[in-house]
Amino acid sequence: MATPLLLAAVLAAAPASAQPLTVAWREKAPYYYLEDGMEKGFMLAYAKQLFATAGVEAQFVREPHKRIFSRFADGTRNYCSIAWYRLPERERVAQYSLPVYTDPPQTILVAPAALQRVRTHPTLASMMADPVLTLAVMDGVSYGPELDARIKQSANQIMRRTVPTSNMVQMLAAGRASYLLTDRNDWNYMRTRHKQLASLVQYEVPDLPPGLKRHILCSRDVPAATMEKLNQAIRTSAKPSAQDK
Numbered sequence: 001m002a003t004p005l006l007l008a009a010v011l012a013a014a015p016a017s018a019q020p021l022t023v024a025w026r027e028k029a030p031y032y033y034l035e036d037g038m039e040k041g042f043m044l045a046y047a048k049q050l051f052a053t054a055g056v057e058a059q060f061v062r063e064p065h066k067r068i069f070s071r072f073a074d075g076t077r078n079y080c081s082i083a084w085y086r087l088p089e090r091e092r093v094a095q096y097s098l099p100v101y102t103d104p105p106q107t108i109l110v111a112p113a114a115l116q117r118v119r120t121h122p123t124l125a126s127m128m129a130d131p132v133l134t135l136a137v138m139d140g141v142s143y144g145p146e147l148d149a150r151i152k153q154s155a156n157q158i159m160r161r162t163v164p165t166s167n168m169v170q171m172l173a174a175g176r177a178s179y180l181l182t183d184r185n186d187w188n189y190m191r192t193r194h195k196q197l198a199s200l201v202q203y204e205v206p207d208l209p210p211g212l213k214r215h216i217l218c219s220r221d222v223p224a225a226t227m228e229k230l231n232q233a234i235r236t237s238a239k240p241s242a243q244d245k
Contacts, residue, residue, distance in 0.1 A: 020057040021222065023047065024081040026065045027164050030189040030242055031083070034062065043101060046240035047082040047216065050100070054233040056226055066140050066162070069093075077221045083214035085142055094217040095227060098234045103211030104184045106143065108203040109169065114178035115201055123207045127179070128154040135159070136168055136177035143181055146209045166190055173197050185242040 025032040025044055032041035044060070051058040058080070063071075068081045072093040083100050084090065110118045114133060121127040128135070128150060135156040142148055151158070159177045161168060165186045172180055173196055191197050216230060 019078050020059050021051075021078050021080050021218070021226075022076075023051065023058045023060045024063045024068045024071070024079070025060060026063065026068065026081075028186070029166070030185055032062075042240050042242055043083050043214075046100065046237075050216075050230060050233045050237060053237060054226075054229040056229055069140075072217065072219060075219070077219055080216055080218040080222065082216050084217050085144055085212045086215060087142055087145065090217065093220070095220060095222065097216035097218070097227060098231045099213035099215055100234055101214045101240055103214065105208045105211050106147065106181045107184050107187060107208070108179055108205065109172055109182055109187065110179045110201045110203045111172050111175055111177065112199050112201070113175055118179060118203060122205065124150070124205045125207055127205070128156055131155045131157070133157070133178040134176075136161070136172055136180040138163070138165065138168055144209065144212045147181060166194070169197060169200070170194070173200055179203070188242070 025041075025047070027033055028041075029035075030041055032039070032044035032047075034040070039060070039062075048058075048060065069090070071079055072081075072090070075093075086096055108124070108127075117130070117132065118127060121130060127133060133156045135151065135154060136159045137151060139160040139162045143151065156178075159171075161171065163171075165182065168180060169182065169187070169190055171177065187202070191200075218227060218230075
């Protein structure tokens, strides 16, 4: 029989991977969201399937996006999150899985009052050079390296808000801004559920960058063997679709 001191030493030496991973997700329908108290979303369902296929025990929790990256920056252990773009500042605090999904290109939504002026601009570059237009931007969220840089250099007035995508789109419908960039999956989900958004106009331009890949991020202490189990599950699992809601 092990002595108390020996048992304590064994427990202290046990790797962090022996504990379940905490896997955080943010509110972003149709990727992951709550509806009537039920967890839903095509990416959330896919992530749960991946961890189960990999044999990696995980506890899924809903957290705001800023808190998620604060936890990575603070060195929270046994911590992962789904599903994020690959950015240099994130690579400094987390490790990436293989890609789990590739976004469609972003699209532009325009408020009715701004539509006539927006239509004078055939490209996003031209729109962003117009100081009269107001661009609505979700604070703390990346639109991808190319669009982030273009937003930073834009001559538009910028309205930044720390709100879910649905709230930002409703602000646009209320005339608080001229236009915004949004995920096509987000927009397709929202426009079928919120009649008040019918006044918004989807505007296409030729210079939007291609959609980016999304990955599972995990804290640096998660062992390479665990990451490889997840990557193997990604290799062998059917890719998710926004239609699987």
